[in-house]
Amino acid sequence: MSTDDKPVNGQHRPHSILDQVELPPARKGKQRLARLRTAWKQSWGEGGFLYQRWEEVFQARHASWHEIANWIKATVLLAGISLVVLALDTAGDITGAALDGLSDVPASGTGDGHGLWATVDQPIRAFLADQAAHLAVGPGPLYAFWQLTGLFSLIGGFLGNAGARITWALFGCASLAMVWxxxxxxxxxxxxGLAALMWALASVLALRGLTLRPIVHNHPPQWQPQFNPAIHLHAALPAPAPAGDDFGDGPDTLRRLQR
Known part of the structure; x- marks a missing residue:
């Protein structure tokens, strides 16, 4: 085995033949894995990248929104937007399925034709069927939509929702117009008149707690001013006369006093 170190053509010869042998791929992979393991441990060490991120997450539980790290804010906003988009997509699918179901509802019949409810229900069915002939929707979906509107506005008005109560009022007026x-x-x-009475009875639930009387609060104010009457008199006293001043009591003054 040659150990000659003399340069040949300006270049050093290798010390041994082993220096020319490349490492096998398995050993290279082990070295790369060792470097990755070392970098992972260093990132979790005190002052490392992952250590600092974990500290920011831990401190975010007790910090305000302005004190939270920007990357945490971005992650939270991205997750919230994703949830909103997912919820809107699901709601759109449900709404579309419900509308498709309403469109497939067959035309409503005229009912049994007897009873108080039929007196109000039959004119509404007939009115919707007559109007549906000039629209792109059948009488069945129109009648189902009318029923759903009344049901949701009744429940929402009972729960105290202002928009549902307004819808309930419009629903009642439209129903009376169709019956007439x-x-x-x-x-x-x-x-x-019978439809108006039915609507008024149902309004007891839909408009529960609604009053037209103004609410007046007669609570006395917590702070009340206190008056302490007092009289302040300001008397102007003459300044003391300087020494040697006889206040003008000369001979003429004494002579007038003697008279």
């Missing part, structure tokens, strides 16, 4: 328009001429007034 589609009822037979001989019993139009009676059918409309």
């Amino acid at each position: 328009s589609a009822s037979p001429a001989g019993g139009r007034a009676a059918a409309t």
Whole structure:
């Protein structure tokens, strides 16, 4: 085995043949894995990158929004936006399925034609069926939508929602108009009056707690001013006369006093 170190053509010869042998790929992989393991331990050591991120996450539990690290804010906002988009997509699918179901509802019949409810329900069915002939929707979905509107506004009004109560008022006025328009001429007034009474009875629940009387609070103020009357008199006293001043009591003054 040659150990000659003399340069040949300006270049050093290798010390041994082993220096020319490349390491096998397995040994290279082990060295790379060792370097990765060392970098991982250093990042989790005190002052490392992952150590600092973990400290920021730990401190975020007790910090305000402005004190939280920016990367945590970005992550939270991204997660919130993703949840909102997912919820909107799910709600859109549910709404689309519900509308498709309403569109497939067959045309409503005329009912049994007897009873108080039929007196109000039949004119509404007839009115919607007549109007649906000029629209792109059938009478069945129109009647189902009318029922759902009344149900949701009744429940929302009972829970105290202002928008639901406004919808309930519009629902009642529209129902009375449909009953008046589609009822037979001989019993139009009676059918409309009966519908108004039914709507008023249902309004007891829909408008629960609503009052038109203004609310006046007569609570005395917590701070009340205290008056302490007092009289302050300001008397102007003459300044003392300087020494040697006889206040003008000369001979003429004494002579007048003697007279």
